[in-house]
């Protein structure tokens with residue numbers, strides 16, 4: 001049987017050499033781990049439209065543009081995801097955990113000190129290659 005792939009828009013919100021990360025709630029998939037904010041692409045949406053909607057909901061930012069960083073397909077066993085990862089540097093607002101979730105600006109070279117879902121290893125390595 002063909003597996004359903006969940007299409008996800010993920011935003012690496014970047015200011016100087018820092019990125020904004022959030023902690024996933026315990027009851028979410030991959031709960032308790034840190035993430036780059038974002039969420040599922042709904043039917044009829046582009047990745048950018050989904051990113052714009054999710055980043056407003058989750059971190060209170062209005063984004064104006066984004067640039068593709070990497071696309072990762074990962075099978076967690078219970079779920080298969082396609083992470084469409086974009087870097088977002090052009091935004092308005094003060095990033096915060098708008099859903100009450102813990103959040104932080106962290107230096108790119110500090111990302112190794114945080115626990116992320118397995119698929120994020122490649123995202124972090126792409127960020128380091130591009131910006132460090």
Ligand SMILES: Nc1nc2c([nH]c(=O)n2[C@@H]2O[C@H](COP(=O)(O)OP(=O)(O)OP(=O)(O)O)[C@@H](O)[C@H]2O)c(=O)[nH]1
Nearest residue numbers: 008010029030035036037038039040079081117119120
């Ligand atoms: N947002 C986000 N999701 C990630 C990352 N890495 C990763 O594997 N995922 C996976 O992507 C999937 C969808 O993301 P999500 O849970 O944020 O989706 P959402 O905001 O629409 O949540 P919802 O289902 O509560 O409405 C989850 O299975 C999650 O585990 C990441 O860095 N950021």
Ligand SMILES: [Mg+2]
Nearest residue numbers: 037038039040
């Ligand atoms: Mg989300």
